Amino acid sequence: MKEVHCAICNKNVKNDEIALNVKILGKQLGSIRCYDCLAAVMNCSTSKLTELSDYYKSSGCNLFKINYLQ
Ligand SMILES: [Zn+2]
Numbered sequence: 001m002k003e004v005h006c007a008i009c010n011k012n013v014k015n016d017e018i019a020l021n022v023k024i025l026g027k028q029l030g031s032i033r034c035y036d037c038l039a040a041v042m043n044c045s046t047s048k049l050t051e052l053s054d055y056y057k058s059s060g061c062n063l064f065k066i067n068y069l070q
Contacts, residue, residue, distance in 0.1 A: 011034045017032070017038075019064040024038075
């Protein structure tokens with residue numbers, strides 16, 4: 001299992017965080033950000049991003065079915 005780190009704070013990011021990055025910012029897997037740093041960039045709260053993530057996941061978005069950490 002591979003590890004992906006946040007491009008800004010270097011924290012380990014989870015699969016859902018990666019999926020949300022891809023969903024929002026497109027396929028720039030070299031610059032994945034954790035929810036905290038992504039929230040700062042997008043000027044919204046971290047909880048808003050987790051909600052968004054859950055929403056996309058429950059709506060069956062294919063990007064959230066990919067295992068980015070394989
Ligand atoms: Zn970060």
